[in-house]
Amino acid sequence: MERWxxxxxxxxxxxxxxxxxxxxxxxxxxxxxxxxxxxxxWMTEEQIVDYMSLAKSFPGIMxxxxxxxCGYTMCGITGAFAAAIGLSLPALGAxxxxxxxxxxxxxxxxxxxxxxxxxxxxIPIILSAAVKLKKTALKEVPAYVIAAxxxxxxxxxxxxxxxxxxxxxxxxxxIWRGGIEDDLS
Amino acid sequence: MIYLRLFLSFMKIGxxxxxxxxxxxxxxxxxxxxxxMTAAEVMDIVAVAEMTPGSLGINCATFVGLRVAxxxxxxxxxxxxxxxxxxxxxxxxxxxxxLKGNKWLESALRGVRPASxxxxxxxxxxxxxxxxxxxxxxxxxxxMIACVAGFLMFRLKLSIPKTILVAAVLGLLFG
Numbered sequence: 001m002e003r004w005x006x007x008x009x010x011x012x013x014x015x016x017x018x019x020x021x022x023x024x025x026x027x028x029x030x031x032x033x034x035x036x037x038x039x040x041x042w043m044t045e046e047q048i049v050d051y052m053s054l055a056k057s058f059p060g061i062m063x064x065x066x067x068x069x070c071g072y073t074m075c076g077i078t079g080a081f082a083a084a085i086g087l088s089l090p091a092l093g094a095x096x097x098x099x100x101x102x103x104x105x106x107x108x109x110x111x112x113x114x115x116x117x118x119x120x121x122x123i124p125i126i127l128s129a130a131v132k133l134k135k136t137a138l139k140e141v142p143a144y145v146i147a148a149x150x151x152x153x154x155x156x157x158x159x160x161x162x163x164x165x166x167x168x169x170x171x172x173x174x175i176w177r178g179g180i181e182d183d184l185s
Numbered sequence: 186m187i188y189l190r191l192f193l194s195f196m197k198i199g200x201x202x203x204x205x206x207x208x209x210x211x212x213x214x215x216x217x218x219x220x221x222m223t224a225a226e227v228m229d230i231v232a233v234a235e236m237t238p239g240s241l242g243i244n245c246a247t248f249v250g251l252r253v254a255x256x257x258x259x260x261x262x263x264x265x266x267x268x269x270x271x272x273x274x275x276x277x278x279x280x281x282x283x284l285k286g287n288k289w290l291e292s293a294l295r296g297v298r299p300a301s302x303x304x305x306x307x308x309x310x311x312x313x314x315x316x317x318x319x320x321x322x323x324x325x326x327x328x329m330i331a332c333v334a335g336f337l338m339f340r341l342k343l344s345i346p347k348t349i350l351v352a353a354v355l356g357l358l359f360g
Contacts, residue, residue: 018238020345021240022238022349024240024308025240026309029305031345034344034345046298049298050281050294050297050298050301052301052304052305053297053300053301053304054277055274056203056304058277059269059273060202060203060242060267060269060270060273060274061243061266062203062240063239064240064242064266064270065270068271068274068275069277072275072279072282077275080271080275080278081271088267090239091237091244091247092243094237094239095233095234095243095248096251099233099248105236110357113358113360114353114356114360115236115360116327116330116360117355117356117357117359117360118349118352118353118356119327120317120328120334120352120360121330121331121334121335121348122312123316124332124334126305126308126309126312127306127309128338128339130306130309131339133301133305134302137298138302140295143295143298144299146299147300150302150303150304150307151307152303153303154303154304154308154311155311161203161304164300164304165297165300168299168300169294169296171296172295172296172297173289173296175292175296176295177292179288
């Protein structure tokens with residue numbers, strides 16, 4: 001019973017997040033953090049940070065990858081399906097609606113203005129995710145260096161994200177060499 | 186059979202791309218090959234995807250599926266484009282959770298975490314430039330909207346959906 005309730009919550013919350021995802025995948029990070037880490041404690045902040053660059057570097061759609069990572073972590077394979085389907089349902093509905101009215105929407109000046117507003121707010125939303133996850137991602141000096149290099153490379157080029165994640169992974173192995181103290185929890 | 190073909194085509198699109206705009210060339214190849222859409226319609230779908238929440242990939246799959254084979258077509262195409270996530274990502278997270286607490290894995294992830302953060306901030310910057318600077322003109326009104334909405338979110342702890350709604354209204358007034 002408990003399991004079904006959890007699956008239902010994952011599905012509904014993901015559908016809600018799906019309804020408010022604009023401007024690429026990164027804006028869902030802070031919403032997932034709010035709903036599943038802060039409010040419910042079903043995931044850890046480390047997991048969010050681990051998953052987001054992996055989701056970006058795996059083939060397929062970033063937000064669906066992210067939902068599968070999170071859904072599986074919270075409730076196994078069924079959780080992954082609940083999360084992925086929940087997240088895409090609003091898009092399915094919205095696209096059907098917009099397609100139907102596309103020709104009138106395309107030239108509507110008010111629609112363009114509203115979209116301008118929505119696109120603008122995506123940037124502070126993404127930055128708020130960065131602010132929240134900073135303490136989890138940046139614990140030691142080498143981490144600051146990795147973050148800075150990644151930022152510069154990603155900002156200046158469209159270098160393949162999967163390669164960047166792979167390099168960061170190897171760098172992590174070489175820097176810490178399995179010698180993590182007992183702060184694993 | 187049209188459903189199977191939609192499913193396979195969109196599965197291929199999923200596996201051959203990394204989301205967002207990188208999908209467009211692959212989508213183009215597939216939908217033009219079967220005559221499902223014209224190149225101009227593909228550009229329209231990118232515009233539609235911008236207007237609706239959710240990712241370009243799912244939106245495109247829904248649009249094409251709906252067009253070619255109705256509601257069931259939309260579902261099979263969407264499921265197809267989700268296949269990489271449901272296989273590769275699923276396997277990866279299974280493996281990650283199995284090895285949880287392993288010190289070598291933790292070392293590797295300590296390298297990945299700051300990279301995640303760097304990528305996130307870079308995404309904000311890139312998106313910010315493309316939104317706030319059109320040609321050589323700076324869109325000050327949009328920057329103001331971002332600042333006001335950001336203030337509501339950071340200081341007054343307004344939830345994300347509410348913040349987006351506020352931004353939509355501000356956009357209508359000043360955008």
